[in-house]
């Protein structure tokens with residue numbers, strides 16, 4: 001396990017999301033009521049930007065065709081996507097985003 005920090009990225013505020021590049025993998029970091037979650041940012045259907053999708057509870061909806069993913073596990077909640085997103089552990093150290101890479 002390796003931790004990657006992002007000192008130049010403004011952490012998302014409540015209700016916001018940011019897209020970061022974690023060693024070549026696009027990752028969407030969401031702030032849901034103060035709790036951070038991170039999953040792959042590129043929809044496994046055909047690549048929609050999940051950081052731009054609406055969030056309801058712990059589920060994000062892809063803005064392109066409506067696939068839904070669980071923000072804690074990356075599992076598909078609703079298709080057309082069939083492949084889960086990778087899920088990452090994310091935290092703040094001070095005001096710096098830190099993502100664990102398995």
Ligand code: FES
Nearest residue numbers: 043045048062065
């Ligand atoms: S690209 Fe996300 S649902 Fe199609």
